[in-house]
Amino acid sequence: MAHAQLRPPTMADVAQLAGVSHQTVSRVLGDHPNVRDETRTKVLHAIKELGYRRNSSARALATRRTRTLGVVASNTTLFGPASTLFAIEEAARAEGYLVSTVSLRKLTVETLSEALDHLSEGGVEGVIAIAPQRSAVDALAELSSPFPVVVVGGGQPEGDIPSVSVDQHLGARLATSHLLAAGHRKVWHLSGPEDWQEAADRVVGWRATLEESGIEPPTLLHGDWSPLSGYRAGQELAGWVGRGLTAVFVANDQMALGVLRALREAGVRTPKDVAVVGFDDIPESEFFAPPLTTVRQDFSTVGKRSIALLLDLVEGRALSGAPRIAIEPQLVVRASTFPYAPQPEGVLN
Amino acid sequence: MAHAQLRPPTMADVAQLAGVSHQTVSRVLGDHPNVRDETRTKVLHAIKELGYRRNSSARALATRRTRTLGVVASNTTLFGPASTLFAIEEAARAEGYLVSTVSLRKLTVETLSEALDHLSEGGVEGVIAIAPQRSAVDALAELSSPFPVVVVGGGQPEGDIPSVSVDQHLGARLATSHLLAAGHRKVWHLSGPEDWQEAADRVVGWRATLEESGIEPPTLLHGDWSPLSGYRAGQELAGWVGRGLTAVFVANDQMALGVLRALREAGVRTPKDVAVVGFDDIPESEFFAPPLTTVRQDFSTVGKRSIALLLDLVEGRALSGAPRIAIEPQLVVRASTFPYAPQPEGVLN
């Protein structure tokens, strides 16, 4: 039974009640060997009796370890960042670390710098920055911090920042060659914002795949990831149907949703008239009209690998150079690229 | 220019370099009055020179304040929880607090208890639990913790836990009476999991609205929030078309997406044959086929209010009883309930 007290009990209180020294209490809590069972039991009893909890600040001060990691992210309501965040926290917790998050509306040098400051004030031992914009990665490179920083989701960045990301180039290849293999002569591309490294990498992969097949890449369209921007681009794309447009690779699923709607409203049938491929595999994609062929990014692996990498850095394990970890994406084929509609099955994550 | 050192510089180092006592350094950092400008300048110079950063653990130990709050959540990749989380972090940061998050796959007494322990080890001063399941709220009620806990998103819970949530009852009323006002004789309801307080509250609101109009509520269907479960329920609902079913109120947008698809596949037209209303207003709803009429929950306000409430508790401000804060939802009318399709406009958040 916990006793109500003004001051929470300290290790010394426990020690006194158990009739041992505070150091012995510390040993019991730290699972040290060389503590007699009888003593351990006495101490544990006293701990329970007082409702004692170790003071984390004192512990951190003495050990110089806070066991806290930081994450800086933006667009955390989007599926990708949210999934990554989730995996990061889960992996960190499994290693006994706490994760403090700063969610930014915009990633600029100023906001990033403030975020790192804020996390630093909180005593984090390392930070993962979910920074898909190239500008953010650049900003990070010039900001020096007293702890290690790992960049996630910034495609394959230049510079020497340790990073973890999905191989966007490969993803774009999968999407594009899938359409080519289905018999399309040309593949249009609706890209994300130019500043996003992922968007740029997907453009490169798309273009390379076409050129390797001796196909001249058609005009590139840009959106801002939102369904609305996809809708607008879709209206434009609809105008080219009948003039060679039969296949579109859209840089994310949300924009693909907008494209599908625009095409439908223009009387263009998917996939009969125009095939559409998305990117991300958000849980909804399977239920679009028609269900969307897309490229799945394994955000969970991204999260786990980035924590593993950050902990290598934090705990000072030897690493060769600035590690770059690339995760392979996967093509998921659904009805938006074939003229038949498979039934959905299985449970969504 | 920061000097590389083995040990990060301490306040004493700064004091020595500036030729003052460490206490004066502390005063400068703490923005105390009664420090001569000249002294302040000297100290600030020394701080910059050494690249000094205050040690948060030592500070926390001395002040007995960690300025860290915790959040326990589940389903953080869903729009609702993710939005709430974002608003919480932003509001907390504005007040100078750091936020540590624990994302759970399932909210049970065990996982919740472990999460609170983990956060407690991290020294949080208070916790917000995003706990939409009734069982989670109950678990929270029986778990005693050494810090204040605020529940978010659990509908209007019983018991005396401080809580913040959207008025689900009102939301369900808005949806249901909108359909009745449009001339429907009866309104079906696809609910969420029975264990979710929000789902239960929506059922109550739906049923009350019908009964007040002297309408006998039809059979209630249950899903699990996923598009897939909506799809399956939609197949069942399609079977009742022609037997009185003309309007469905679906408890979230994702399931509504599945319903729309099932209806479409069954040759049922929306909204001509069957009108559909969702709940949440996720960014994609506007681009469903057809665009979805839904009930918008202001998660941002939920986040802000919950931080304000938690800080009242943490900082010991007087509060009457166990505060219950209810936020009003809003109906957003789109094409799924009217036989015409307005163009999308404006920028999505």
Add this chain to the structure above:
DNA sequence: GACGTCATTGTGAGCGCTAACAATCCATGA
């Protein structure tokens, strides 16, 4: 029976900061 060895427990000194109080300086007015 003295001694070395191992297991177990205790002691003392910080970790780097803030709070409370003490000391100093300087201008003011009697």
Add this chain to the structure above:
DNA sequence: TCATGGATTGTTAGCGCTCACAATGACGTC
């Protein structure tokens, strides 16, 4: 001129914990 008091700065004592080392006790060996 000297007391008076506000502004400024310094001194000391913790905050609650872990680390390094010292002390104790039990046991077996020669």
